[in-house]
Amino acid sequence: MGTPAAQPPSRNASAPRGDADTAVLEPDVPVIVFEGVDLAFDDKVILRNLSFTIRQGHTKIFLGASGAGKSTILKLILGLLKPDAGAIWVKGQRVDGMSEVEMMKIRHDLGMVFQEGALFDSLTVRENVGYKLYEETDLPLDQVHARVEEVLGFVGLGEHIDKAPSALSGGQRRRVAIARAMTAKPPILLYDEPTTGLDPITSVTVDAEIVKLRDLENVSTIMVTHQLRDAFYVAEHTAIRENGEVRLVPADAAKVAETEFIMLRDGEIAFEGDAHELRASSDPYLKAFLS
Secondary structure: OOOOOOOOOOOOOOOOOOOOOOOOOOOOOOOOEEEEEEEEEEEEEEEEEEEEEEEOOEEEEEEEEOOOHHHHHHHHHHHOOOOEEEEEEEEEEEEOOHHHHHHHHHHHHHEEEEEOOOOOOOOOHHHOOOOHHHHHOOHHHHHHHHHHHHHHHHHHOHHHHOOOOHHEEEEEEHHHHHHHHOOOOOOOOEEEOOOOOOOOHHHHHHHHHHHHHHHOOEEEEEOOOOOHHHHHHHHEEEEEOOOOOOEEEOOHHHHHOOOEEEEEEEEEEEEEEEEEHHHHHOHHHHHHHHO
């Protein structure tokens, strides 16, 4: 399924603006748009004419061989890299030409989960999870502590709040990283290989948190991974709340369609579509990747 050239998002000029001074979007406007993005380092082409959109509460999963440009997309969204050509919008604002100071405001709406978790070893779990609120807001300490306890409860790690990261398992550290990313309630979460190095059972606990945030908090998700098992799990499950309990169940066809896969090859889109279309593809490159 191809992606037509994206149009600049419109925004509601009369709507109130948030603390981060970011645009309030009309309900149907994509939260992220890439339009014809090119990037090269010297003679090495990383991305070529990349276009895609993601809507609120939906998911994009980027697949591809090592060096295909997957993680580069996250760096472009965060403003850590600038494209050579094309345009990038985040929540209605064009960001590819923004200064670092301007990007700091945009990053309030972005949560990032790094491949290795990137926790501060010298801080407790509580201090890691609340770091952004402690350092970048004027919230009273009791409110910060309450929010930290809330998000750690959400990921099932409340009893570990005063431990050092070194006392946790690999899967628990990844879930702490997810809790830290969600503490400031960003509407967009970016995951860079969130299950790399974890065993299959532990990986599922991380996948479950990604699904829960998307479905219960309406978070828009971009996931970069080479782990097909995890990608399909996120695409084909949904989180529901029944009688105060959260359960993960198989997603129906409409929900599955809200997650789109993009396969990158040599900096270009080799495939774009949902889980069913990816499995059904007869393209030799895709079949080899899926095997």
